[in-house]
Amino acid sequence: MAQEVKTTCPYCGVGCGVIAKIDDDGGVSVKGDPDHPANYGRLCSKGSALCETLDLDDRLLYPHVGGDRVNWDEALDLVASKFSEAIATHGPDSVAFYVSGQLLTEDYYLANKLMKGFIGSANIDTNSRLCMSSSVAGHRRAFGSDTVPGVYEDLFLADLVILTGSNLAWCHPVIYQRLAAAKAERPEMKVVVIDPRRTMTCDIADMHLAIKPDGDVALFTGLLAHLAKGATLDKTYIESHTHGFEEAVRAASDIGLATIVEATGLSLAELTRFYDLFERTESVVTCYSQGVNQSSTGTDKVNAIINCHLATGRIGKPGAGPFSLTGQPNAMGGREVGGLANMLAAHMAIESAEDRDRVQRFWKTPTIATKPGLKAVDLFQAVADGRIKALWIMATNPAVSMPDAGAVEAALKQCPFVVVSDIMGTTDTARHAHVLLPSLGWGEKDGTVTNSERRISRQRGYLPAPGEAKADWWQFAEVGKRMGYADAFTYANPTEIFAEHASLSAFENNGSRDFDIGAFAEIGQPAYDDLAPFNWPQRSGERPHTTRFFADGKFFHADGKARFVSTSLPQTSRTSADYPLTLNTGRIRDQWHTMTRTGKSARLSSHLAEPFVEFHPRDAMEARVESADLVEVESPLGTVILRALVTDRQARGSLFVPMHWNDQFAANARIDRLVPPITDHFSGQPASKNVAVTARRFEAKAYAFAVTATAPQKPDCAYWALAKAEGGYRLELAFDTLPDDWISWSRKIFGIDARIEPLGYADNRTGDIRLAFFDEDKLLAALFIAAAPVAVARNWAVAQLKERHEDLRNRFALVAGRPGAGRPDPGATVCSCFNVGINQITSAIREGCHTVEAVGACVSAGTNCGSCRAEIRTIIDGCLKTAAE
Known part of the structure; x- marks a missing residue:
């Protein structure tokens, strides 16, 4: 009889519930879980195609040392001995872990415990550093803790939703579809998109502010100055629950509107319209993502946004608050267990002697890391200069995703000892490993993840482990035992790890820390197996409930008050005569990170099948580039070759390139080779959205x-x-x-x-x-x-x-190269779910289908996940405009 298992999608931070169905013959199909509060049955194109990524092609199935297959004992003994030798000879800071938001919380917890609690170094960082660490830093500065105040419901209750640095339609598609549905039901809701590009998210926007790269600090600092002059300020909230308001307003007011216009690239009319809309709308949610975070001023951007919400008391209330949209499925879970180099487990602070003592006593460890470790960019620079002697990389591909990726790859080549745990043995990073360890993948591993609204959900394994692949937590536990810490790593299953994680969250807490899931400290196997999605905190003795933070004015600084953070305007342009264009990197609709999984799906590869660069038509003309030409894009660090896509959706003077392609899928398209290792001073997050480059047509024979x-x-x-x-x-x-x-x-x-x-x-x-x-x-x-x-x-x-x-x-x-009579060409794929091409859609439009719904009824495009609906509407508008001319 067919079996159904409820689990969670492994892609973005939305954290959608998935039902996997296993047929009697072993075949797998997936559908959205209608009971999961993140998605209520919706899935995007990537989630819908999960069962197409489960094959064992290029899977790493057995441990390898020096390219030769070995057994687990031999591999783990070598890992433990090499790390122990480095620590004995060079000290605990000579080793490092680089982990991932793809890990489950239980994996993350043991990695953090082993490194910070037993090795005694904080040199454990994560690829989440690349996507949300500026949010973490901004939250901690403002709130005294890394707390996301609101929940997804707030987006759909708000009268104004601001999406800044977020291409929600492609990067968080299910939330976008839910927002679009809410706006259709309540047309008075306003949506503002702040982005240099006119992305597909603008399809539902009432206002698109085509801001200059890194103009966000100026925009929201100007908004604070504007609010300070009006009647919208919540003076009672400010006086009772915050510090620093007068200083922040003084700093904001010193910047004139003319300067704001210059720094943002927006007109005075656009600024006034936006500021007035924010001022007069009581229910406002400001969502921000990588366009805010991936910046040398990302933390200031976050605080500039939070300042405006604190000033108006629009925080922690239904339909109001700042909202960080995380990139990965378990970036939040990693934050909960201290996965970042500058944090401790359970949202405790590594710089706090009291917190260090508390964690050390709980773990019963002879040592504890006493200072922050190396953040991602600094960590790989330490690998390059020889300070790091042994490095363990788990579930991520830094040779593609890190800035200055060429230098990262060179560092890996010369590192004395590199361990890579992954599901794939052919990644750009895995080829430089001395030891390869096969990990369980989605559908095989078992544990929990936390989404952007603090909702913890189960990922459940329903497929047998292929070959000799093992869970990541098991690998850490076994190495911990071999390094002499056996008593602390005697876990039989992830249930025991989750229970310990929950116990630590409640240990000596009493409401002093935001993260508390003590209700699950005694959880057993049956309850863990049946665990339903829940929003934290869930304290011991409390009935399950959904929490918003800070409406009551209680924050987590020592005095219980929030902090306004004064911000100053940064230099926004990095261009020069030699590198006159600004490169912006990001995601596309149907691919994920470095394509390790999504690249396996023919359906997901059909929409945009090769690496490309978006040009504004004027920039393309000046570079003598036409659509479909090949283009060399160059920065001081290197050159890549990409296909040109000329579109007026792109801002003048800017280029957009996806970050997904790697050496398995293209000759020379690792775009992060061009990105310099410039980071935010507070968060250590790399600036991947504002890179000075030049571009020229590639002349092929x-x-x-x-x-x-x-x-x-x-x-x-x-x-x-x-x-x-x-x-x-x-x-x-x-x-x-x-x-x-x-x-x-x-x-x-x-x-x-x-x-x-x-x-x-x-x-x-x-x-x-x-x-x-x-x-x-x-x-x-x-x-x-x-x-x-x-x-x-x-x-x-x-x-x-x-x-x-x-x-x-x-x-x-x-x-x-052309179909014969009666064999129509569908054209380039628009709808990946049903493999519907642009020629089929334009044919439906010619037949009278002038709405997205009519096109869907005719050819099915846009009727499943809905991710392509904005693109279909653009095609309709283009066809109707052409017909009218």
């Missing part, structure tokens, strides 16, 4: 597109980008040196047997060459070569991998 039934070899050419496709793979290429023989080259790259002769032609006038290899009626590979970017119906060509080609005419149609 030939371009090519290919489809192939089997994974190709990595080609030796200037540019290539590989994507999974239905029935095989698709490959984009460009050459600065031409092969001597295209047929021989094709046989080598695509693995074509010498006995199979190609069907094809060459046009000496245009330089076009077409080759197709068939094994009886099955297409093995097809290669389309041209002197310019190849004009081929790509989705149609990909579909031919699953077709039978008995008819010779169909084979010639394939070589021509």
